[in-house]
Amino acid sequence: xxxxxxxxxxxxRGLRRTFLATVCRRLLGLLGEQRAExxxxxxxxxxxxxxxxxxxxxxxxTDVLSFPMRTSDTPENARHVLGDIVLSLDxxxxxxxQRGWSQQRLAVLLLAHGLLHLLGHDHAESEEERTMFTxxxxxxxxxxxxxxxxxxx
Numbered sequence: 001x002x003x004x005x006x007x008x009x010x011x012x013r014g015l016r017r018t019f020l021a022t023v024c025r026r027l028l029g030l031l032g033e034q035r036a037e038x039x040x041x042x043x044x045x046x047x048x049x050x051x052x053x054x055x056x057x058x059x060x061x062t063d064v065l066s067f068p069m070r071t072s073d074t075p076e077n078a079r080h081v082l083g084d085i086v087l088s089l090d091x092x093x094x095x096x097x098q099r100g101w102s103q104q105r106l107a108v109l110l111l112a113h114g115l116l117h118l119l120g121h122d123h124a125e126s127e128e129e130r131t132m133f134t135x136x137x138x139x140x141x142x143x144x145x146x147x148x149x150x151x152x153x
Contacts (some may be wrong), residue, residue, distance in 0.1 A: 002028045002035060008042025008072060016041075016101035023143060027115050030142055038082040038118065040111075044115050048088035064110040065089045066117035085114035104147050105140075112139035 006058040020040060023034045028036050043051075045061035045074040053059045055067075087110055113136055123129035 002033065003037040005037075005039040006042070006045050007039065008089070012042065013105055014088060014096075015089075019104060020107065020111070022036065023111055023146060024115075026143055027108075027112055027139055030139060031115060031119060033080075033082065033119070035080050036082050037080050038115075040082045040086060041086045042089050043086060045088050045090040048086065048091065049088060061088050063088055063095060064114045065148070066114045068118045068120070070118070070120075082115070082118040085111065085118065087114075089110075102148065108147065109140050109142045110134065112136045112143075113146070115139075 002025050003110040004024045006017050006020060024038065024040065026035060027039075046063040048065070049059065051065055052062050055065065056062075065086045067086070069081045070079055084105065087107070090109065092106055093103055096103045114133075115134055116139075118134060121132045121135070123127070123132045
């Protein structure tokens with residue numbers, strides 16, 4: 001079974017840690033990474049803007065950042081450690097409201113996006129983007145049964 005370490009504020013707005021861990025495990029299983037280890041950090045926009053500036057040179061918050069640990073040089077006995085996903089709870093709440101989605105639904109999409117990055121996917125080029133976003137939508141669909149709002153978007 002996968003190990004999911006979640007760090008963030010004691011109270012989450014609209015999300016539960018158990019839900020996030022369940023989603024991560026489902027996504028990892030769908031991606032063939034049943035024994036993976038990853039950390040999920042839940043932060044605010046201010047902290048996200050700092051990370052985004054430091055690692056991407058963009059002085060603004062973003063919804064999700066991924067920090068992969070697995071490289072081509074990673075020894076086989078450490079390949080289960082995927083890396084870190086960071087979500088901005090402020091951006092997630094704002095973007096979910098703008099889309100008319102629940103925070104749960106958008107969290108699934110962002111976790112799928114972050115996991116795909118950890119596994120080496122990218123969307124810098126149009127063909128990569130098409131492939132990654134198609135897979136991301138497939139993963140969201142595969143998690144519909146976990147969503148409380150699955151009857152509507």
